[in-house]
Structure formats: structure tokens, C-alpha cells
Amino acid sequence: MQKPDRLTEIVNQISIGLPRQFKITIFNAEAENSYEFTTSPELVLIQSFAPFFDKLLNRYKVYPDMTDVTDISVVNIPKSKIEGFGNIAKAVKLTEHYVIINGRKTEGIDSYLKKISALVDISSVVTKGHGKAFCFDPKKIKAKFLKDWEEKSKITKNEAGFFSAEGTFSPKVVDLGSKELANFFCNKLHGRVADLGAGWGWLSFEALKQNIDKLDLYEANYTSFRCSKLNIEDKRVNYFWIDVMKIEKNNSYDVVIMNPPFHIGHKSDPNLGINFIRKAAEILNRGGQLFMVANRKLPYEKEVNKLFKNIEIHQGYSGFKIIKATKPI
Ligand SMILES: C[S@@+](CC[C@H](N)C(=O)[O-])C[C@H]1O[C@@H](n2cnc3c(N)ncnc32)[C@H](O)[C@@H]1O
CATH class of the missing domain: 3.40.50.150 (Vaccinia Virus protein VP39)
Incomplete structure (x- = not known):
């Protein structure tokens, strides 16, 4: 025994x-x-x-x-x-x-x-x-x-004026990488959008400033998910407390935005981001676009090259890179 x-x-x-x-x-x-x-x-x-x-x-x-x-x-x-x-x-x-x-x-x-x-x-x-x-x-x-x-x-408003709590991603301030991504996707979004790993919702909040039809917000951390509901009130949004890997393939999005996770607990693991890239490719329409941000060091290019075309990689400030890519028709 x-x-x-x-x-x-x-x-x-x-x-x-x-x-x-x-x-x-x-x-x-x-x-x-x-x-x-x-x-x-x-x-x-x-x-x-x-x-x-x-x-x-x-x-x-x-x-x-x-x-x-x-x-x-x-x-x-x-x-x-x-x-x-x-x-x-x-x-x-x-x-x-x-x-x-x-x-x-x-x-x-x-x-x-x-x-x-x-x-x-x-x-x-x-x-x-x-x-x-x-x-x-x-x-x-x-x-x-x-x-x-x-x-x-407890959940309270942070320095940026959004609800967040300890244990969520970047609880006190907006993540710099997400800020760079939002600057980059300004006036480029349309149609049906998915935010994978939405945290307390800042990227979605920014995306909703644009003329999009619908936004599905997917987040696995229950506190972050609750915060996102407090932070965003918009009829175009559906909220899902879910493992992104469980999103069904046949959802057809025009755009995926994401700042994917790279840690599980204390451990860093680039496979998390690679799996998010695969899921984005699965749920996008043909011709649909991926907008993502990541730390420059993370090895995502190989997977993006395999699944997407018209790939643009922009070296951002403060150690980030922005990737824009299109799902082949
Ligand atoms: C780097 S953070 C980005 C958060 C938010 N988009 C932002 O820009 O501040 C990644 C987020 O993905 C969430 N996450 C991690 N694994 C996930 C999974 N399997 N499914 C859904 N969300 C997940 C984390 O809880 C975290 O909120």
C-alpha cells in the first residue's frame, strides 16, 4: 500500500x-x-x-x-x-x-x-x-x-480603473505587451472576434472600441473571468469560463486576438502559447486574421509559419513582438 x-x-x-x-x-x-x-x-x-x-x-x-x-x-x-x-x-x-x-x-x-x-x-x-x-x-x-x-x-478597481484581484494576470496595471498589441490592432478589427485567455478583459475592452459585430471572451481563471464581466458591459460580448483547448473547431471567427499564457504555476512553458496558436488556426475562418503579442524570446514562429500565411512580425518595445498572420484560404 x-x-x-x-x-x-x-x-x-x-x-x-x-x-x-x-x-x-x-x-x-x-x-x-x-x-x-x-x-x-x-x-x-x-x-x-x-x-x-x-x-x-x-x-x-x-x-x-x-x-x-x-x-x-x-x-x-x-x-x-x-x-x-x-x-x-x-x-x-x-x-x-x-x-x-x-x-x-x-x-x-x-x-x-x-x-x-x-x-x-x-x-x-x-x-x-x-x-x-x-x-x-x-x-x-x-x-x-x-x-x-x-x-x-478581494476584487477591487486597479490603477487603470478596471476590476482585478491578486492571482489574476497583471492585476495592478495593464500589461505592456497587451498595450502594444492594442495599439497595433487599432482600426484593423472587424466581424466576429475571439479573445483567447482574456484575463480581466482589457484587450477585449479595447477591441470593442472598434466596429466589430461580436466578441467571445475566453478565460480559464475564474477570478479573472468574474472581473472581465464587471469590466465589460456590451451586448456584443459572450463570456466563457473555459479551457481554450475545449473551444469547438467549427466556431468561425474573422479575428483572434491574444496575449497567450506562458506560465503554469511557477513553471514557464512555451507549449502553452503554441497550443493557443493551433487553437486560433482551428477556430478562424479561412482568410481570418490572428493578432498576438508575446515575449520576443518565446519560440512561436515555427508554428505560425506552419499554419498561417502573410506573416508580419513586428519587434515591439520592452521585449515584446507582435505577430499578425492570416489563415490560408
Ligand atoms: C498572458 S495572460 C493575458 C491576459 C489578458 N489577455 C491581458 O492581456 O492582460 C494569459 C491569460 O490566459 C489565461 N489562460 C491560461 N491558460 C488558459 C487556458 N487553457 N484557457 C483559457 N485561458 C487560459 C490566464 O489565466 C491568463 O489570464
Whole structure:
């Protein structure tokens, strides 16, 4: 039998004192994990990134956000600390017995332990697999700190006057690459437009200043998707919380605009952008146009050359390149 990981171990420890039918809610649940506890709690997973959500959906009850009360909650720490503490504040409010914080050393779990142990007694710590899981009684933590964590992580207007939140792409200011792309596509868009990986919606907002018929906004991050709905009110727009890879081939767009992702968590991966280029080629009409921006270093030219013609590559400022390309007729 496989040895229990640190999460299973801490849940097994603390569940001894709980009613037989308890409920456990796991934030930022990992798609690779199989959640097998020796007790069989009612298990609810929270995953706000659509591709991971889809992977969990076949096997578990999964939601993009936490809204219901639970006996135990687990906060797997995300990349952004502000988002992480915001999730802890939410978990504390909705949890009856224990909040567990779980993460790797490289993700900064020790600094969470240090900060939280100064505010509340830690009931248990399991150190295993290059990380830690620790837990505390949510009723004993001071409300003042929670309010502060909640405030800092919530959706608010940023410096550019748009709604965004920590954990979204470029939350405080408009991304420089996107600005360059919007300058470039000024007066060049028409017809049916798709924005792939739209974030909190700035590129779409700019595209809608032009005389286009419709814009479909596709975004996988649930918070970004919610922000985009707050930022854009326009009858021409449809909003999709979706993995771009799941968009059906037969959608026919005249234009695709995008500033594709190049990171998954902490890891940089150019295949993300390459897959976005392939999807753009699939959903465009023959003769349809792609407008994209990317860091100059990212190796996208080979894929663009394979799938498109009339390719223009403009070296922008601040390390970006703009690619305009047409799908062959
Ligand atoms: C570089 S950001 C660009 C955001 C926005 N267009 C802008 O210009 O500020 C890429 C966006 O793609 C989203 N994303 C990543 N993988 C995705 C996927 N598989 N499907 C849909 N969106 C995805 C990310 O959440 C992020 O918001």
C-alpha cells in the first residue's frame, strides 16, 4: 500500500475526534492527487482554473469557488501570498472544526506557518514530501486579521480603473505587451472576434472600441473571468469560463486576438502559447486574421509559419513582438 502523503496523514490524525459523517473542502485541489483518506468524508473540491477543474470533474464534486459550510477545509497555497491569505480568510469563515494549510517549502509554507502560529495555536504539523501541512481551530483566530486578508485579496478597481484581484494576470496595471498589441490592432478589427485567455478583459475592452459585430471572451481563471464581466458591459460580448483547448473547431471567427499564457504555476512553458496558436488556426475562418503579442524570446514562429500565411512580425518595445498572420484560404 502507498504511504499516506502529508495531507492524508494530517486529515487522518484530526478526523478521529470528528463525527463519522464529516465534510472536507479542499481549495486549489490538485488534479494529479487522488484524495483517499482512511475515513470516508464527504469530499468537496474547489478549483478555479478550468483545465484542472475539468480533470477533477469526472471523479469528484468540484466547484470553482467555496460558498458552503464545511467541517474541515484544506487550503493548498497558491502562487500569490495575498490570494493564499484571502483563501484562508474565506476558509476560516466557512469551517466548523479545522483549517489545514498545505504546501511545499518552495511555495513558502514556512512563512505561512510562522505568520499563523503567531495568531493562533497550531493543533498539528506534518512535515513530509518537501513540505508541511498544519492545522488550527478557525474559531480561535482573531477576526481583525481575517478582515485585512479578505480586503487585500478581494476584487477591487486597479490603477487603470478596471476590476482585478491578486492571482489574476497583471492585476495592478495593464500589461505592456497587451498595450502594444492594442495599439497595433487599432482600426484593423472587424466581424466576429475571439479573445483567447482574456484575463480581466482589457484587450477585449479595447477591441470593442472598434466596429466589430461580436466578441467571445475566453478565460480559464475564474477570478479573472468574474472581473472581465464587471469590466465589460456590451451586448456584443459572450463570456466563457473555459479551457481554450475545449473551444469547438467549427466556431468561425474573422479575428483572434491574444496575449497567450506562458506560465503554469511557477513553471514557464512555451507549449502553452503554441497550443493557443493551433487553437486560433482551428477556430478562424479561412482568410481570418490572428493578432498576438508575446515575449520576443518565446519560440512561436515555427508554428505560425506552419499554419498561417502573410506573416508580419513586428519587434515591439520592452521585449515584446507582435505577430499578425492570416489563415490560408
Ligand atoms: C498572458 S495572460 C493575458 C491576459 C489578458 N489577455 C491581458 O492581456 O492582460 C494569459 C491569460 O490566459 C489565461 N489562460 C491560461 N491558460 C488558459 C487556458 N487553457 N484557457 C483559457 N485561458 C487560459 C490566464 O489565466 C491568463 O489570464
